[in-house]
Amino acid sequence: MVDGKFLTLGIESSCDETAAAVVADGREVLSNPIASQIDVHEVFGGVVPEIASRHHLVQVNGIVDAALSDAGVRFSDIDLIGVTEGPGLIGAVLIGLSTAKALSFSLGIPFVGVHHIKGHIHAAFLEHKNLKPPFLSLIVSGGHTDFIDVQSYSTYHLLGQTRDDAVGEAYDKVARVLGLGYPGGPKVEKAAKDGDPDKIFFKRALLEDGSLDFSFSGIKTGVLNYANTEKQAGRPINIADVAAGFQASVLDVLVQKTELALEKTGYDKMTLGGGVASNAALRERLKRLCEQKNVHLYIPSPVYCTDNAAMIACAGYYTYQTEGASPFALDAKASLSL
Numbered sequence: 001m002v003d004g005k006f007l008t009l010g011i012e013s014s015c016d017e018t019a020a021a022v023v024a025d026g027r028e029v030l031s032n033p034i035a036s037q038i039d040v041h042e043v044f045g046g047v048v049p050e051i052a053s054r055h056h057l058v059q060v061n062g063i064v065d066a067a068l069s070d071a072g073v074r075f076s077d078i079d080l081i082g083v084t085e086g087p088g089l090i091g092a093v094l095i096g097l098s099t100a101k102a103l104s105f106s107l108g109i110p111f112v113g114v115h116h117i118k119g120h121i122h123a124a125f126l127e128h129k130n131l132k133p134p135f136l137s138l139i140v141s142g143g144h145t146d147f148i149d150v151q152s153y154s155t156y157h158l159l160g161q162t163r164d165d166a167v168g169e170a171y172d173k174v175a176r177v178l179g180l181g182y183p184g185g186p187k188v189e190k191a192a193k194d195g196d197p198d199k200i201f202f203k204r205a206l207l208e209d210g211s212l213d214f215s216f217s218g219i220k221t222g223v224l225n226y227a228n229t230e231k232q233a234g235r236p237i238n239i240a241d242v243a244a245g246f247q248a249s250v251l252d253v254l255v256q257k258t259e260l261a262l263e264k265t266g267y268d269k270m271t272l273g274g275g276v277a278s279n280a281a282l283r284e285r286l287k288r289l290c291e292q293k294n295v296h297l298y299i300p301s302p303v304y305c306t307d308n309a310a311m312i313a314c315a316g317y318y319t320y321q322t323e324g325a326s327p328f329a330l331d332a333k334a335s336l337s338l
């Protein structure tokens with residue numbers, strides 16, 4: 001406790017970011033340092049799991065120290081540790097979880113395991129102090145594309161999800177096809193800015209009438225086939241137009257499905273989260289839709305959209321209120337349902 005405020009130390013290590021944060025009373029971010037491994041994996045064109053684990057191991061203690069010093073607090077001020085328990089790269093998750101257990105044991109304070117996607121949902125609480133459940137949440141990340149009915153801080157109902165690739169995964173794969181490299185999402189977004197979204201048409205996969213599920217593997221193949229056809233015909237590929245056409249297809253699907261999800265749930269508020277939520281074009285399109293439908297849209301700042309530990313601390317704080325501490329026997333999980 002500091003000044004009567006309950007302090008949660010968050011730890012996140014599920015993929016290629018080693019992150020720690022100190023959050024007061026669940027929502028006030030006191031610090032949020034993030035050590036990204038982008039440079040390390042860039043040469044491989046994607047995240048190499050074993051290398052990610054090794055880097056988490058090297059970074060984790062330093063990042064926890066940085067979180068404490070940036071917040072101006074000591075270990076003895078921390079009341080709770082919230083840590084990602086899955087889903088994610090198993091070796092990577094293990095580093096954060098083992099660190100949390102060791103700190104919990106040595107400091108004599110509780111720790112609570114957090115579902116990584118619950119963290120992405122909770123990111124919206126950090127900057128919107130009045131936001132309370134229930135609401136609709138759309139999570140668009142590297143591994144997930146989910147519509148979630150957030151009924152309370154601890155009750156969730158999955159309304160729809162991707163049947164194959166996640167939207168971030170599609171961005172990453174298209175970036176690879178276009179030779180833009182890793183991390184793909186921001187590079188495709190940047191290329192699309194100079195392109196004509198109507199020049200090349202890629203099919204919108206809307207699935208059955210009324211479905212809130214997604215499918216993004218077709219668009220990835222569509223881009224690959226287009227690139228191969230052009231190459232075989234000896235025609236140069238306009239990368240900006242392909243990126244813009246791809247992004248237009250993806251955003252049309254996300255916006256149409258969101259409209260349907262809002263109609264089905266009847267909610268007048270929704271949140272967006274996950275790494276792809278930092279995409280400015282998506283933010284703009286959803287803002288327009290929500291204005292038309294009189295829905296209040298809450299989008300975290302980009303730093304809270306991609307992986308960070310402040311969102312994990314926030315989710316840990318609320319999970320602890322309803323479920324209490326996790327046991328030391330808690331395992332890291334590569335896959336975990338919400």
Ligand SMILES: Nc1ncnc2c1ncn2[C@@H]1O[C@H](COP(=O)(O)OP(=O)(O)OP(=O)(O)O)[C@@H](O)[C@H]1O
Nearest residue numbers: 141142143144168169185186274275276278279307
């Ligand atoms: N500006 C952007 N436009 C589109 N996609 C983006 C943008 N910025 C990041 N992304 C994508 O977001 C994903 C990373 O998001 P995030 O860190 O939340 O995913 P993850 O943690 O790997 O997956 P998950 O959260 O499902 O476990 C990557 O696929 C990346 O390409």
Ligand SMILES: [Mg+2]
Nearest residue numbers: 141275306307
């Ligand atoms: Mg994530």
